[in-house]
Amino acid sequence: MKTRKIYLNLLAIIAAVVITSCSSSVTMTSWKNPADKSQISKVVVMPLFDKLEYMKPFEQSVDAYFNTQGMKSVGSLDFLNPNVKYPIADIKRKCDSLGADAILVFVYKGTDKSENYIPQTTYINGGFGGYWGGGYWGGGYWGGGFYGDGFYGGSTVTTGGYWTTTSVVSLKASVFTKASKDALWTADIQVVDPNYVDQAAATIAQNIYADWKKNNLLK
Secondary structure: OHHHHHHHHHHHHHHHHHHHHOOOEEEEEEEEOOOOOOOEOEEEEEEEOOOHHHHHHHHHHHHHHHHHOOOEEEEHHHOOOOOOOOOHHHHHHHHHHOOOOEEEEEEEEEEEEEEEEEOOEEEEEOHHHHHHOOHHHHOHHHHOHHHOOOOOOOEEEEEOOEEEEEEEEEEEEEEEEOOOOOOOEEEEEEEEOOOOHHHHHHHHHHHHHHHHHHOOOEO
16 A cells, blocks of 8 residues: 555656646747846836737736735736827826836737647556566566556556647837836747746746846846
């Protein structure tokens, strides 16, 4: 029973690793304007997406993460009407009234999709004998016999034989401050197979915050 418990615990660990590896991944390449020495104390988060159902959860997740890190942040939907096209000057005045010294703008650049075929593969699941590689656990009582060819003794497993589609969403992030008309910081961001907007946004926010900290952009 003790050995079975160990085996089930191992299965749980393997399952957790598989689930984690299947989640969406984020990569980011950033650039810091060397001529601009500005630092950020309060930022307005502004995703310029076509659909409000994407814009709102994205903005809220980025805003929430920044605030949990102790950096003041406010979402554009908190003070701007998404159905109104504001002149740039009006947006700047509204941000100034909030005490923000930077605006973080996200622009959607497109989605690339690719298909891959996973070929069919058949292998023998050897149970304890296969897992432990032989020796004491590889034969005798645990390798077969009492448990036969079922859960512990091994079975034939077939995987693959299907097509998978990978989607890569590209975003451009830019930070603008009062000190310059040019961007203080920019980043090209790629998100692989984003299942949920808010989760992808939270991961993006983590990457951005870490990069800002690294480049000494935080007050």
